[in-house]
Amino acid sequence: MSKKLGKTSKPKKFPTKARKQVRKEQDENLENLENSVKDFVDSTKKGDLQVPAGLKKAFYQDMTDIQAQSIPISLKGRDVLGAARTGSGKTLAFLIPVLEILYRRKWGPQDGLGALIISPTRELAMQIFEVLRRIGGYHSFSAGLVIGGKSLKDESDRLSRMNILVATPGRLLQHMDQTIGFECGNVQVLVLDEADRILDMGFARSLNAIIEHLPKDRQTLLFSATQTQSVQDLARLSLKDPASIAVKEAGSSVATPKNLEQHYMVCELDKKLDVLYSFIKTHLKIKAIVFISSGKQVRFVFETFCRLQPGIPLLHLHGKQKQSKRLSIYQRFISCSHSILFATDIAARGLDFPSVDWVVQLDAPEDADTYIHRVGRTARYESAGKGLLLLLPSEEEGMIKALKDKGVGIQLIKAKQSKISTITHQIQSFAFKEPEIKYLGQKAFISYMKSVYLQKDKSIFSLEKLPVEKFAESLGLPGAPKIKFLNKDAAQKKKNTSLVIKQLSNSIDDDDDEESSSEEDEKIDSKHNSTTVRTKYDRMFERKNQDILSEHYNRLIDHADDRGNSDEEDFITLKRADHELEESTSLLPILPSKRKLKEVKSKKAMLKYGGTGTKLIFDDEGKPHEVYEMQDDNAFRKGDALGEGKRFAESERERLREADIIDKQVAKEKKREKKRKRKEREREAGETEGSVRAVLAKDDDDDDDGYESPEFQLSSSDETELSEAASVAPPPKRQRRVQDNLDSLAEEEALALRMLRGQ
Template sequence: MTQIQRKSLPVSLKGRDVLGAARTGSGKTLAFLVPVLEVLYRRRWGPQDGLGALVISPTRELAVQIFEVLRSIGGYHTFSAGLVIGGKSLKDERERLGRMNILVATPGRLLQHMDQTVGFACDNLQMLVLDEADRILDMGFAKTLSALLSHLPKSRQTLLFSATQTQSVTDLARLSLKDPVFISADPEAAGLATPDSLQQHYTVVPLDKKLDVLWSFVKSHLQCKTLVFLSACKQVRFVFETFRRLHPGVPLLHLHGKQKQATRLAVYRKFTRSKHAVLFATDIAARGLDFPAVDWVVQVDAPEDAETYIHRVGRTARYESAGNALLFLCPSEEEGMCRALEGKGVTVEKTKIRASKTQSIENMLQKLAFQDPEVKYLGQRAFVSYMRSVYLQKDKSIFKLEELPAEAFAASLGLPGAPKIKFLSREIAKKKKNAQRIVPGTDNQQVSEVAPHESSDEEESEESGDEEEGQESGSEAEGSRASRPPEEAKGSAKPSKTNGVRTKYDRMFERKNQNILSAHYTKLVDHGADSEEEDDFITLKRADHELPGAGLPESHNLSKRKLKAGESKKAMLKYKGAPTKLVFDDEGRAHELYEMQDPEEVFKGGEREVAEAGKKYVQEERGKLMERDVLDKAEAREKKREKKRKRKEREKGAPGDDAYLGPSVQPLPEDDGYESPEFELPSASDSEDEAAPPPPKRSKKAPNSRPERNTSPELNNLEDEEELALRMLRSRR
């Protein structure tokens, strides 16, 4: 056993809380996994007892490594173990979570399961292990860890292990340990945080020469396994893509936090199995990962602090093997970093790089950036990411942004010029705003110089980062100022940049298209090069603008068309996903609303039972169809009878029917004594009168047709004609 295992195992097996501090590669993983298995075995832990031990790791790769070690040493036990990390299917983890006795997890995903997974309980937890506990707190998991501890029982046993463990009483109280025992692996060698078998060197390299030195190092160590640390994800991507196109003659890999989980695991396993390879990585690979047989750890960018340096170089010279470490430092970082390392007891020797052995790749990178726009874009993002990482560092005695050669660094990345960095312009604007100024027209001496305006090339362009576009916009602004009439220039009373301070009125008159833009629209428009070249601190952005709906929800400021489009089913499914609903059975268990049955449970009887179930289903459906067919036929016959009945009623013309058109008109008598006044018929004999045909009778099919006019010669007076007319009118009514 190693020192940390020999000292911590007896204490852990007694049930005491342990604080273990040991340098990297000293066997801390077995120091807490062996007590986990032993304690659960002694207490006869079974599947029905639920979760018994919980191991929390700061990174996914370290959690995977711990889980693999647990599988290798726990194969002789009947415990069930699970791995819960981000980037995997939440549904699959949720189904298996309730059956686990030992769980290895990252803090964020574990808290998500505790809050959302139905039936996941830790009330019976026996042991809690925090690996790399200080890193968990440094990565911003302090609130998450506090929330996790609130879900766990207080009667548990807690084990904390790390290479740079602090013994602060505040940290221990926050992690709620009970009378912990502090165990250090090498009390006789206190202050030595790195093993003796590790050869550590550093070299001073200007920022614009780092990639040249790194390329020369890789070309001269093709038969080695090298781990290269950079400060930002975009730097890792740029170096990997450019070096891959230059074909150094050794396999290249890259690992950073922006990759998907499956890709990260594949890269981790591939580098573990490789004999000769170069892995470009961020600090995600600096903690706890056990890469076998790593020959060199090269730190191109300076670590955040001495603790990060210790963890980085700990990836080599693990346990009893040897290793080498090389640190690149800028001239402005050398003094501060050496002082910080000496404070932690780390001795690093200085070495020099032969200029004759260094190959410059600046021209090759420029050619790649010219031929491939993707490489140029990655270079711009890498430049901005590195400058921001230096700007955000806490220790300003080491990281001095103003002393870095920005233009030369951009040229070393193959860029035609330094991209714009907006956070620098904001910082300059603050300095200019707080600086003391003289009043124009007075003889008083200026107390302090106004902060010089940096060139716009040092500002970040989030959208394009293109140097040519910046030059075009700058020339366009110069042209607009040159085209201003001399009367307007005199009226603006603009002092020169060297002997005065520009006022807000000067800046207002320098804006383009001021005669056509309204005041409201001017606040919403980013004026581009002109506004950036002046004072950025007066630029109003859309988020800060107070619209009439200020104080109301953000949705009140949107148009009706956008609100309606956002409420559509398609938009809701796109951004919110398909709706889900849980229902509870009589026993209180939660189920999805439309839940499929388990095929294994339904068809557990074999093929014969499946065939019988199919035949039974077909017979039931056939019976239902026959019953429905009988009902449909009866309904059709009833409709046919009703239709026939209505047709007969229409033919009879019975009252109350829709076809009834009123009483039929009776025909006039054959001889009513009428004689037409207009046409005097000649007198005829009685025989002829008797032989005269009667007027035609009205047809039954047309009861409302007009009756034919009777021209009887007996109706000679006007009264008879009126009477006839009245009868005809009544018949029409």
Template sequence: MAQPGPSSVRKATKQNQKRNVHKIKKSVLSRQTVEFLDKTALEYVPPDDLRAFSDLPMSDLTKKGLKKSFFVEMTDIQSQSLPISLKGKDVLGAARTGSGKTLAFLIPVLEILYRRKWGPQDGLGALVISPTRELAVQIFEVLRTIGGFHTFSAGLVIGGKNLKDERDRLSRMNILVATPGRLLQHMDQTVGFEASNLQLLVLDEADRILDMGFHRTLTALLSHLPKSRQTLLFSATQTKSVADLARLSLKDPVYVSAGEEEATPTSLEQHYAVIKLDKKLDTLWSFIKTHLQSKVLVFFSCCKQVRFVYETFCKMHPGMSLMHLHGKQKQMTRLAMFNKFTKTKHAVLFATDIAARGLDFPAVDWVVQVDCPEDAETYIHRVGRTARYESSGKAFLFLMPSEEEGMLAALKTKNIEINKIKIKANKQQSIENQLQNLAFQDSEIKYLGQRTFVAYLRSIHLQKNKAIFKLQDLPVDRYAASLGLPGAPKIKFLKKGTSGKNVSYASQKVDDDESDSGSEGEEDGEEESKAAADRPKTKYDKMFGRKNQTILSSHYGKLVEQGEASTSGSNVGDKDEDEDFFSLKRVDHDLPEDLIEHSGLSKRKIQMMKSKKALAKGGPRGTKLVFDEDGQAHVIYEFKDVKDVDVEYDGVEFMKKEMGKMQRADVDDKAVAKEKKKEKKRKRKDRERDERGDDTGPAVAPPSDDDGYVSPAFDLPSESEDERTRFDAPPKKKSRKGDEPTATLEMEEELALKLLRR
């Protein structure tokens, strides 16, 4: 092999030197660029007309990402918060939904880590916490879009995904977008996951995080994070809980607000109509049929409603694409629905409030709220899915007569003006008969309708604002008919007393949601509660004043009442019509008197004699009984009457079953013997190969994903073959001359019958 000459060696040396000099110059330039950016950001004073992203003191990599994603001009919240957050200060931001809060915290995440030369070996540098999985996925996609020119590693940690796969990649992430529950799970369980070097924490939709019950989770997360960090907290509504969270997590924050005087954008047209409960589905169907070229987002109160409307409307074929999104779906299904509705031009998405926060569905024409939102903040977030940025949109709210006054007053406190419209009767199409036909033909639709009925009434019952949500004013019978149900399932809710904590046990009544004659019970409850409030509170009053203490008591009392009615000879057939929807019948079975009563003994003595200890010592023992489908008691080893037994038929059936068992066992034995023979043959061949000195060895099977279980090398008979083997007789064998005739099935049956008759 020829050695390189002196000239080629000198040439390679010069190239390496040039390469090293280039690296040194590049590192010096990058260091100078970072120092310049730091100095510029700290001294930057934004002008009054700041609008372009290019005017901000940012790196060229971030500007390229923004330009590639067609982000040129800033919104109000971005122009006010970015100059502050780029200086490394804590920000408490408040802006209406759809104002561009995502870029307001993602740009500082990229810039802060870039200026501090964050690398893979530095670990987790920025953490973004989102309330819902869909919003976390959306934030992560925006981060990938604008941060494509940076070299940071980013990860998404949400519930519903494989925990083990997340653990393997978690330690290599520089930026993490996560939901609170899964993040806390990793912090507690994943080995090697540390956030001690965290530089920046972002809390998006902080009010929603707290409303979903993550206050304790957030407190636990903050205890794992270093205090020397920058924190950005953004929310559409500023509540007391958000202010408390800001005091805990932010250090000398700068408050930034944009559009706070207007809860909804001016480009949004807002309408409402007064619609009775039993006419809501008719109105929704008519609305969809008249807006087939629109993109519509429809909100309901609970998951059961979303699923019922989706299943029934799909069977009725309105003429456009229908989708549904709710919290009971699996994670991959939710993401698929989210992406499908995002890319579709004309469609209807039925959703719960899981889609009301932060999600950016492009070009939504209408937001229809079939069920009244729980408060004005929820209304703001729902209608915020349309008229985002500079686009326009329309919102339509269904209000029942009992909800109109209270909801309009709540919206007025947020300076929201909403116009009332009246729906023409000739434009509305009734679908009650169609829903009844679907419920009659498909039992699953009927069952889902019953669950929808229960879930909606429960959601109204659990609402806090009783000035808006009045359960006693709902026409439940007509609502059940509008769902296609043959009758209204009866549901009972526990009614709390009116005097708060000073309510005695006697004042707690079980109130039927359909009964209109409850005034006497309410007056009695008020009088008893006043009497209980006048006397000193005892430990029993405190015990009965606890929450949830009557959850099972009404159910147990109902069972006892039914049992007493059945033992007293009441007509059970008349009582069936008044039974609760989800209730059980109690039947008291007659037992021998000598097992219950003993002359001359007290009740305590009788109970002691019935205990396990007394029975073990030879006390009176009962008889073990079994109950049939009609509820009748029988002795466990009860013999049938001779008249009810057909000896000849039972003997034939017995012989058929035994023959089938023997034939199946014969098939299994032959298969096992065949496998043993194959194994023996394989060992013999291996032994012969070793004796010949062949060192090639046995053939090695290719690796597979099998779990190690080796199935038998024979085919099981199909179901039809199994049935044929079980009941058919084996084929007759042809006998030769001089041989004895072979026994047939008829001969064996005749022999068995003779034995049984003896």
């Protein structure tokens, strides 16, 4: 996406003297601008800088604190490390210096890329680009937007003509590596907006690679709402002697605005959706954002609440949506006067949603900085707003302490029980009727458990303290789904415990604890032998979500022996015998995993176990033997080795001779069958030719008009000979060619005879 910031028109043709006068005036204006910048004294008073025409047209009249403090320093060419609360006007704090610096340096289309602005998300990049279009209408710079989800080829065609580029890290690095003609060696200004979010989203390596492509004598502006350790490390690597600017409101020690009311509520995990639905039903004339930890939860809450029809427009925004859909939802929420937006943390940084009344955090943020960014979507600039945080009883103490350490003043409120509506039964009904809702509920359950499991601060987030079954019931599920990473951890702990027990048993002295160790081994062996083999059908019917046939199937396959051990009750009961081979005859090691069990079927994979399988022969007693089993040494010495060898060779020779006779007989039969089929085809061809001749003869009889030619009149003896010749069997194969010639002559004579008759 690209656009000329200024109006395009044909250049006017001035006389030579007039052109020189215009250039002289431009040079004087630039010189005066440079002198005013150099002589400018830093001040925090609004109105000290003249507001350009583009800002007046976009209705920007007065500067905010971060703008008044950072813009003069940026115009002097120094690097800036800025920190201010959300909604304080950081976007204009770096866009105004970018335009002014390029204008003072007479930047043109032939100079290439002059300014590069990097943002963490696509929505924030689009917002920056829109602000740049509004305030840059009187400049002739070309600006472009490079984000994921767009056509790479369309962007590559126009990328070399851009003067100002707004981009996300991933797509920008892709163009640097793949687009031919895209040069960044002349960049004058680099802007990193929401730098902490860029690093948190995993773009640290991409950002380092991008900085390597840029010149070292550039100017860098880094802005963020919070200053984390990673941001400080990035500033040390990419900024040269930066001017640190941290703007805080009077009477406040945090980055949250003073006109923001902050509350939190303690409720159980299975009651969160009830509280959220009740909040929406009692606030139908507001514009609110509800933050949820994962995209799968966002989809589930959005789909279920749409079916509940609370009476207010509902929207949802998460990272798995396509770029076009995210943009349309973003525009719809901005244009709505009353709406509820369910979103992940993709909407928590930098985005300017106008007139947001409430920010509800359904799931606790990962840290205090994330909380600050979330509530910053409301109470922006001079407007008021409210924030509500829902905490579990296990999260209350740790999260409130972390917020107080950041200086966030938050108050506890309690909900009226008479105002809370229970929607659990309705959600269960949706899940029973619609498999899609049930599937979304399962995914939402797993994603929430995984988000808690991956949290860094274990003093706040504890997976063991969560009411798992009740939470699954509140999502409309008949039971808690199985979670792979939890089962994996449990299996690993069990494996480690068994290894520790085995090591301890091996370290015990043989003299003192030999008997106890043998008893322990017997217990382990008996436990191993008693383990039943579970198939995929067992696992399928054990799933609690499939409650139609599971109970009936479990009764059919229940192997628990609840009937006692009396001989009378075991009457006509078939007991399975344990047919085990001796240790000496076992050919393969025990393969416990599925992957290794599959490898058994592959001959190539079996080579690492000592070769492929060996054929066994069982004797009358049921003992296995190899096909060519070696006898013991004593039995070998008793017999005649040479004689046995000769007899074995003679028997093998006789066996091969018999096999050769059988093979020759089979080949002979195949040859005879092939010859028979060929003769049959020849016989069928002869019969067809005879039928054709009979038809021709019949046609000749029908056309006979009684006239006989004296040259071709046949005698009675000749006719007799011809009839006898016709009754004779067809000639052999060697005379076929001669017979064909005779037939052709006979046909020619018959043709000539018919022609004469026609005369």
